[in-house]
Amino acid sequence: MPLPFGPSPTPINDGATTPLGMAAKGFRGTIRAVDASACTDKSSLSSGELERRLVEMGFVEGSTVEIKHEGFWGRDPIVVRLNNTTIALHRRAANGILVCPLPREPRTKK
Amino acid sequence: MTTERMTRVALVGNPNCGKTALFNALTGSRQKVANYPGVTVERKEGSVTTPQGRTFRVLDLPGTYSLRARSPDEEVTRDAILGRIPGEDIPDFLLCVADATNMRLALRLALELRRVGRPMALVLNMFDIARHRGIGIDVERLSAALGLPVVTSVAVRRGGMDGVLGLLDRLAEYPTLNLLAGSPPSETFPRKRESSVSDSEHVTLTSRGRSPLDSRLRGNDTGDWSPPSRDDMSAMQAEADRIIAAAVTLPVKANTVTTRIDAVLLHPVWGILILLGVLFLMFQAVFAWAQPPMEAISWGFDSLSAAVGQALPQGLLRSFICDGLIGGVGAVIVFLPQILILFLFILLLEDFGYMARAAFLMDKIMGGAGLHGRAFIPLISSFACAIPAIMATRVIDNRRDRLSTILIAPFMTCSARIPVYTLIIAAFIPAKQVLGGLQLQGLVMFGLYALGLAGALGSSFALRRVFWRRVPPEPFMLELPDHKKPNARNVLLGLLQRAKAFLRRAGTTITAMMVVIWFLASFPQPPEGAHGPALSHSFAASIGRAIEPVLAPIGFNWQISVALVPGMAAREVAVAALGTVYAIEAGDDTATKLSETLAQQWSLATALALLAWYVFAPQCAATLVTIRRETGSVKWAAFSFAYMIALAYIATFITYRLALALVGG
Numbered sequence: 001m002p003l004p005f006g007p008s009p010t011p012i013n014d015g016a017t018t019p020l021g022m023a024a025k026g027f028r029g030t031i032r033a034v035d036a037s038a039c040t041d042k043s044s045l046s047s048g049e050l051e052r053r054l055v056e057m058g059f060v061e062g063s064t065v066e067i068k069h070e071g072f073w074g075r076d077p078i079v080v081r082l083n084n085t086t087i088a089l090h091r092r093a094a095n096g097i098l099v100c101p102l103p104r105e106p107r108t109k110k
Numbered sequence: 111m112t113t114e115r116m117t118r119v120a121l122v123g124n125p126n127c128g129k130t131a132l133f134n135a136l137t138g139s140r141q142k143v144a145n146y147p148g149v150t151v152e153r154k155e156g157s158v159t160t161p162q163g164r165t166f167r168v169l170d171l172p173g174t175y176s177l178r179a180r181s182p183d184e185e186v187t188r189d190a191i192l193g194r195i196p197g198e199d200i201p202d203f204l205l206c207v208a209d210a211t212n213m214r215l216a217l218r219l220a221l222e223l224r225r226v227g228r229p230m231a232l233v234l235n236m237f238d239i240a241r242h243r244g245i246g247i248d249v250e251r252l253s254a255a256l257g258l259p260v261v262t263s264v265a266v267r268r269g270g271m272d273g274v275l276g277l278l279d280r281l282a283e284y285p286t287l288n289l290l291a292g293s294p295p296s297e298t299f300p301r302k303r304e305s306s307v308s309d310s311e312h313v314t315l316t317s318r319g320r321s322p323l324d325s326r327l328r329g330n331d332t333g334d335w336s337p338p339s340r341d342d343m344s345a346m347q348a349e350a351d352r353i354i355a356a357a358v359t360l361p362v363k364a365n366t367v368t369t370r371i372d373a374v375l376l377h378p379v380w381g382i383l384i385l386l387g388v389l390f391l392m393f394q395a396v397f398a399w400a401q402p403p404m405e406a407i408s409w410g411f412d413s414l415s416a417a418v419g420q421a422l423p424q425g426l427l428r429s430f431i432c433d434g435l436i437g438g439v440g441a442v443i444v445f446l447p448q449i450l451i452l453f454l455f456i457l458l459l460e461d462f463g464y465m466a467r468a469a470f471l472m473d474k475i476m477g478g479a480g481l482h483g484r485a486f487i488p489l490i491s492s493f494a495c496a497i498p499a500i501m502a503t504r505v506i507d508n509r510r511d512r513l514s515t516i517l518i519a520p521f522m523t524c525s526a527r528i529p530v531y532t533l534i535i536a537a538f539i540p541a542k543q544v545l546g547g548l549q550l551q552g553l554v555m556f557g558l559y560a561l562g563l564a565g566a567l568g569s570s571f572a573l574r575r576v577f578w579r580r581v582p583p584e585p586f587m588l589e590l591p592d593h594k595k596p597n598a599r600n601v602l603l604g605l606l607q608r609a610k611a612f613l614r615r616a617g618t619t620i621t622a623m624m625v626v627i628w629f630l631a632s633f634p635q636p637p638e639g640a641h642g643p644a645l646s647h648s649f650a651a652s653i654g655r656a657i658e659p660v661l662a663p664i665g666f667n668w669q670i671s672v673a674l675v676p677g678m679a680a681r682e683v684a685v686a687a688l689g690t691v692y693a694i695e696a697g698d699d700t701a702t703k704l705s706e707t708l709a710q711q712w713s714l715a716t717a718l719a720l721l722a723w724y725v726f727a728p729q730c731a732a733t734l735v736t737i738r739r740e741t742g743s744v745k746w747a748a749f750s751f752a753y754m755i756a757l758a759y760i761a762t763f764i765t766y767r768l769a770l771a772l773v774g775g
Contacts, residue, residue, distance in 0.1 A: 034344075045585060052340045056175045057587055058215050060347045072378035073474040077586055079376055083351075084212050084360065086372075086590040088470040093585040 021095035029099035036096030123207035125173035244361035411440030438624025461596035492522035715769035
């Protein structure tokens with residue numbers, strides 16, 4: 001799958017993973033890897049640093065994420081629910097999180 | 111007691127974990143707020159006395175997610191924990207504070223801290239909220255898994271500190287107990303039945319060794335600490351998640367209150383409308399609600415000045431006390447209501463959890479100008495006054511973003527510019543309608559506001575290109591804390607702190623500046639039988655005349671040049687100074703008379719030039735002092751002064767020359 005930034009996509013891509021930054025509002029998935037090598041360029045942080053920051057905010061393999069909200073301009077930044085925390089981040093940074101979609105939770109009536 | 115060295119306890123925790131509330135609850139008003147030398151990071155220390163009568167020193171370290179510090183604040187936290195701050199003793203004991211409703215990142219931090227090898231314990235704060243939400247925490251199991259003592263706390267409730275106080279007492283009572291971090295989880299921890307707030311003393315302690323407290327606490331070597339790698343952090347997070355899975359049961363439903371509020375507050379359309387509403391209310395409050403108390407303060411100082419004036423004979427002493435001292439201090443204290451109202455809003459919004467959400471909503475707009483989402487609150491407040499605005503930049507964590515915001519805030523049209531603008535607009539801009547019903551005067555006023563805004567955004571853009579070209583922009587990544595009811599005590603303590611900080615500054619540096627300006631405007635005294643106002647014989651006049659050749663190309667005559675010197679005290683003082691220079695008798699219709707005089711004496715080009723000057727020029731000593739204080743360096747204040755002067759000169763030059771070319775002298 002083509003990525004919006006930088007060179008060609010990196011390994012782990014077995015067809016089932018998507019960069020979180022490409023997903024739409026309402027997406028739920030499991031984190032497969034934190035790998036920012038495909039989504040950084042010279043003008044931004046090094047991929048290693050971006051990865052460390054993502055891990056620091058709790059994005060680690062196996063966690064479940066859900067996109068809860070998105071910004072008005074360009075649907076960016078996004079707000080994700082990660083385990084029990086809520087985190088706002090740019091789609092660009094979220095592209096360093098490779099996720100595997102989970103089936104959507106059945107909607108419960110209020 | 112006083113000669114004995116007090117045990118020092120440091121609070122460490124994630125941002126938003128309620129650490130400050132815990133600090134307030136422990137230390138109450140026995141707090142001392144200062145800055146760490148060389149950095150603008152606040153150093154908050156207080157003392158707490160346990161029920162058993164022991165006194166501990168408590169240090170509130172800046173919030174952090176990891177010891178892998180990436181901002182000056184986080185560096186302070188890291189260095190304090192590792193004992194690397196010169197002149198500061200290493201804390202004897204670390205209290206890692208965790209939000210019991212959201213422990214994931216806090217536990218990772220606790221694991222990271224454990225590796226440092228200092229004595230520590232974990233405090234589960236907001237334990238009542240966690241229980242209320244149906245989050246079940248097996249404190250013992252948590253303690254066993256972490257290998258650390260764990261206590262619970264409710265910072266906002268009386269008695270909520272019992273667990274922490276009990277821990278501190280135990281710490282002092284049993285110096286032979288092993289509180290050292292890093293000991294492997296063991297089965298020797300005493301068992302307790304269940305977790306609740308009342309029996310919030312799940313301190314698990316094992317005994318080991320007999321060394322006295324002090325040597326054991328101090329002798330620890332942290333010199334070999336190195337920042338954790340990405341994989342270390344991943345592994346620690348995985349371990350934290352495992353511990354949570356074993357010791358915490360989460361409710362089936364997520365926090366519905368926060369989810370429901372966020373559905374509206376973070377809505378792409380409603381969210382922004384609500385944000386605008388909040389901003390409007392805040393702007394109104396800072397601008398309008400502050401008016402009566404400001405007038406009262408003004409009136410108070412005027413009355414004091416008048417009373418003292420009557421008691422003292424005419425002459426220098428009277429002028430010094432009335433105009434220099436009382437007038438100078440009054441001119442600054444008058445901003446106190448605005449500062450308090452602004453900070454009331456900021457503290458409430460911060461406590462409620464709205465600040466981070468507003469930053470999310472504003473991120474795209476502010477980001478376009480190279481600013482952080484959080485910069486919008488200071489910038490909006492700057493429309494009232496740059497001083498509280500610059501103080502408010504503390505809501506921005508990143509130093510670079512904070513600096514950018516501080517440097518551009520003075521360009522926003524503050525209320526002190528309004529008297530200058532109105533005077534000149536009334537004198538030179540005809541009160542006619544243009545473009546189908548728009549007031550020309552109002553339009554010019556709007557244009558000046560817009561010019562200020564453009565100057566601010568443009569400068570931010572340029573600053574980023576010039577100073578931080580090589581530094582990549584911070585990625586926007588922000589935890590949105592759950593919504594919470596603001597706590598009155600915390601808000602009041604916060605307000606008190608800001609008021610103290612401001613008054614201390616007003617009482618020292620700013621007053622000194624005011625006295626200097628008074629001195630320049632009063633000395634030397636006019637000789638016997640001299641003509642004209644006393645001001646035109648003073649140093650201020652000499653300075654004004656000396657800089658006149660420099661200011662002539664931008665259309666300023668010597669009268670303006672002279673008025674600019676006392677105008678440094680505050681922008682609106684320039685109006686009074688112009689009145690003095692043009693020898694207008696003070697009275698009820700001073701402004702009208704001055705306006706008429708100016709209309710006769712100045713060209714339109716000069717008037718427009720002065721307007722342009724006031725949009726950009728650093729005509730406010732108090733702002734410069736505040737910049738110095740908040741950036742922690744004279745360098746940035748000097749830079750701010752220099753670049754604002756340069757920008758003002760260029761803008762005024764262009765305005766004057768264009769006006770001359772278009773409408774003639």
